[in-house]
Amino acid sequence: MTLADLKPGQSGEIVKIQVAGALKRRLMDMGVVAGTTVRVEKVAPLGDPLEVLIKSYKLSLRKSEADKIDVEAVA
Amino acid sequence: MADKENEDSQKAASDRKASLVIAVAGNPNAGKSTLINAMAGTRLQVGNWPGVTVEKKSAEFEYSGRRITMVDLPGTYSLSPYTQEEIIARDYLVHERPDVIINVVDATNLERNLYFTLQLLELGIPLVMALNMYDEAEQKGFRINAEMIASTLGCAVIPTVATKGEGIDRLIEMAVEFADPSKRYSSASASYGEDIEKAVQTVVENVRHRGGKPSGHEALRWQALKLIEGDELVLEETGISEDEVFLEKATHHLRKAHGEDLEMLLADTRYGLAAGLTREALQKPEKRKRELTERIDAVVLNRYLGIPVFLLSMWLIFKLTFDIAGPFTDWLDAVISGPLTRWALSLMTLIAVPDWTVSLVTEGMIAGVGAVLVFLPPIFAMMFFITLLEGSGYMARAAFVMDRMMHAIGLHGKSFIPLLLGFGCNVPAVYATRTLENPRDKALTALLIPLMSCGARLPVYVVFTGVFFSAYAGTVLWSLYLLGIMLAVMMGWIFKKTLFRGEAPVFIMELPPYRLPSVKNLLIHTWEKGKHYLIKAGTFILAISIFIWFGLNLPWGVESKKDSYLGLISQAAAPVFAPLGFGTWEAASSLITGVVAKEIVVSTMGEVYAPKACEEEQSEALTVGEDLKEIGVSFAGALGEAAKNVFSTFGIATISAGEEDTTGIKAAIARNFTPLSAYAFMVFVLLYVPCLIVLIAMRHEFGTWKWAGVAIAYQSILAWTVAFIIYQGGRLIGIG
Structure with a gap:
């Protein structure tokens, strides 16, 4: 399951980031690291990108990137 | 001692x-x-x-x-x-x-x-x-x-x-x-745990042993951490290779205990410390109120309302930018071309300087200063609104709402705003690209801005549609705007596949909470940007307007503009435009001077098609200082009016002397163009090289002529090709 699979209002715990290099580094710098809980807040009106709540701030990222972040659903 | x-x-x-x-x-x-x-x-x-x-x-x-x-x-x-x-x-x-x-x-x-x-x-x-x-x-x-x-x-x-x-x-x-x-307060930075600290110790000792401490003693810890992370820049700077024995040895235990990804390990460690310290030092209330930001976002980012709200706010900003700026621009223009020029003239008459000096000062220098100043109001207004958008937090939302659409043509969500401003005037639009952080997004957006038909091109369309298409002028005008947008989409796609090949930058952006920026900060920011433009771009514009004056007035004592250097160049360039339906030196010279500002195309045509009327007007204008701004035929007058017409969209038609002028021009245009070649000409004016001020703005904003050069090259080719297709295609199917 990836972050892109979560619906607005659903939360997940990050398990693994399936990318390397600059993109991974950027995600890590923004707080996207394993063990962190992330909640999908909104989907943009045209269907992409997503708005997520992570480390108590709001981050937006495209589905193509969210799809590379493995999460485990949290009830 | x-x-x-x-x-x-x-x-x-x-x-x-x-x-x-x-x-x-x-x-x-x-x-x-x-x-x-x-x-x-x-x-x-x-x-x-x-x-x-x-x-x-x-x-x-x-x-x-x-x-x-x-x-x-x-x-x-x-x-x-x-x-x-x-x-x-x-x-x-x-x-x-x-x-x-x-x-x-x-x-x-x-x-x-x-x-x-x-x-x-x-x-x-x-x-x-x-x-x-x-x-x-x-x-x-x-x-x-x-x-x-x-x-x-x-x-x-x-x-x-x-x-x-x-x-x-x-x-x-x-x-x-x-x-x-x-x-000296030692910032005893928090420990990263025994394993990491031990590895750091080993690396520090080895680096010190090698005598390599290029960034000072204190930075050794930082350097060691970066070496453990495998940071390319530090590896390069220290000349240490990633598979160096001591580095391998130092990190061996870390890799065994925590996995191969040491960069991730360090990020996790820092976040662990940050989270721990936050837990200890920060006490949050049990019950969390629904915050203002969430309430605003419920509307602004709403599935159905998001786009209408965005479009409405964009329309407001566009209107305000150009409506607020307009009167100031007119005022500045009037002051410069009226009293200022008059004073300069009286002064020069008093000390009896030669005619050419008078012309250089009024038509070259004062008009050049005018051209710089008239762009100040829209740049100030635009900077104000852009700063407001960024400071309030809405800019990130605008990007969020528009990203899907802009991403399709290889752009970033934030690219929309500069492109939109381009319809008013390309110059502030180029400056607005600074909201884009990534150099690639920024350059690509700036390259597409000139395809947004700005206010300065409208006078050209108005004159030509007035002659040939008065019955369906609106449709013809819309077709030109639409053509520009369609070609921008096409060029965006082409650039994505060629010049900007490779991975598109990602969209990972914070949506900050909404905040009310203080007026003081807004004004400071706006003022700094405007001042920067005035000093940096202003000098260039002034220099070039003087340079062009020389082009129009050299060799010495040239009688007709046809024999000036620019006239000679126009004659040589005319055959290039023949396959497009307007291969005359008159058309060529109006296009060449139009590079200064596109509406000059019209005034140059007035000058080259009906030079006699213009000469009369010129001599009259020189005696009556008030009418100076209405000269319109000389480069200087046109340059001064240029910026004015960018904002008062139908400017040419509202100036009384201009009206007489356009009657003459219209007759000449009717004789020299067909409806088909007129349309091809308008398309050419829409697409060919950006005006000089835009090119200078690009140079100023990017610190290199590279992108201005790319814009000149691709737009020349695009303009010629599209005008060629329209003219020759039209002839094939029997129009014109």
Whole structure:
């Protein structure tokens, strides 16, 4: 399951980031690291990108990137 | 004796340095620029970092008898070497080693901000933390134990409210105190755990043993951590290769115990510390209120309302930018072309200078100054609204809403706003690309802006549609605007596949909470940008307008514009336009002078098709100073009017003398063009090279002529090709 699979209002715990290099580094710098809980807040009106709540701030990222972040659903 | 003195002064210097360098660093949206404004006030200097177009702010002032230099580092989330901003910040910190760092931290977003603080502490530079937006945190019911943060991290922590100037004095005081070598506060940065610290120790010893300490003793810990992470830049700078034996050995245990990904391990460790410290030092209220930001976003980012709200706000900004700027532009224009020119004339008559000097001063220099100044109002207005959008937090939402659409043509969500402004005037639009952080997005957006048909092209369309298409003028006008947009989509796609091949930059962006920017900060920011334009771009524009005057008036004593250098060039260039249906030197010369500003195409046509009428007008105008601005035929008059017509869209038709002019022009156009060649000509005017001011704005904004050059090249080819297809295609199917 990836972050892109979560619906607005659903939360997940990050398990693994399936990318390397600059993109991974950027995600890590923004707080996207394993063990962190992330909640999908909104989907943009045209269907992409997503708005997520992570480390108590709001981050937006495209589905193509969210799809590379493995999460485990949290009830 | 001399030696003794020297020794003494050295000792004194080490006790209390006479000059201090303070670097200000922090995350974006932490209120860093407001804090800088509050600290530096009017002493703030705005420039660029060398070699790049990232803005650099600095200030110098006296503080208790010492010279303080304050440098604002670009807002970054980390010190990784991936974005331009990060590289600038870390290069400055590592190589220039300021005496103290002021780290601006958003008190409402402690955890992620502390992640950056930990990275700064690794450098071993004394650090003073400004716990900014403290009032906002208090309003949210946050209770922050600043003492605990200070003692855990070995730094000073000062609560601040930059917008109200609270805590600023204390912040500067602490920064100066911390910078003193005599009271060297060791920032005993928090331990990263036994395994990592041991590896760091091994690497530090080995690097020291090799005699390599290029960035000073204190930075060794930072360097060691970067070497463990496998940071390419540090590996390169130190000349240590990634598979060096000691490095392998030092990290062997780490890899075995924590996995191969050491970069991730360190990020996890820093986040672990940041999260732990946040848990300890921050007390949040049990019950969380639904915040203002969430309530606004429920509307602004709503599935159905999001796009209408966005379009409405864009329409408002577009209207306001050009409506507010318009009257000021007209006023400036009137002052320059009226009284100012008249005074210059009287003065020159008084001291009896030759005619050519009069012409150079009025038509070359004063008109050049005018051309610079008339762009000031829209640039100020645009900068004001862009700053408002960014400062309030809406800019990130606009990008969020539009990203899907803009991404399809290889652009970023934020590209929409500069492109939209392009319909008013391309010049402020080019400056508006600065909201895009990524150099690739920025360049690509700037390249597409000239395809947005600006207000200056409208007078050309008005005259031509008036002659040939008066029955369905609206449709013809719309077709031109639409053509520009369609070609922008096409060129965006082509550029994505060619010049900007490779991975498109990602869209990973913070949506900051909504905040009301203070008027003072808005004005400071707007003023700085406008001033920058005036000085940097202004000199170029002035120089080029004088250069063009020479082109029109050399060789000496040239009678007709046809024989001037520009006229000769036009005659040589005319055959190029023959396959497009307008291969005359008159058309060529109007297109060439139109590069200065596109509506000059019309006035040049007036001059070359009906030179007699213009000469009469000219002599009359020179005697009646008030009518000077109505000359319209000379380059200078047109240049002055140029900017005016950009904003008062149907400007040409409203000027009384201009009306007479256009009658003459219209007759000449009717004789020299067919409906088909007229349409091809309008398309050519829409697409061919951006006006000089836009090119200079591109040079100014990007620090290189490269993108201006690319724009000239691709637009020339595009204009010629499309006009060719229209003219020759039209002839094939029997039109014209």
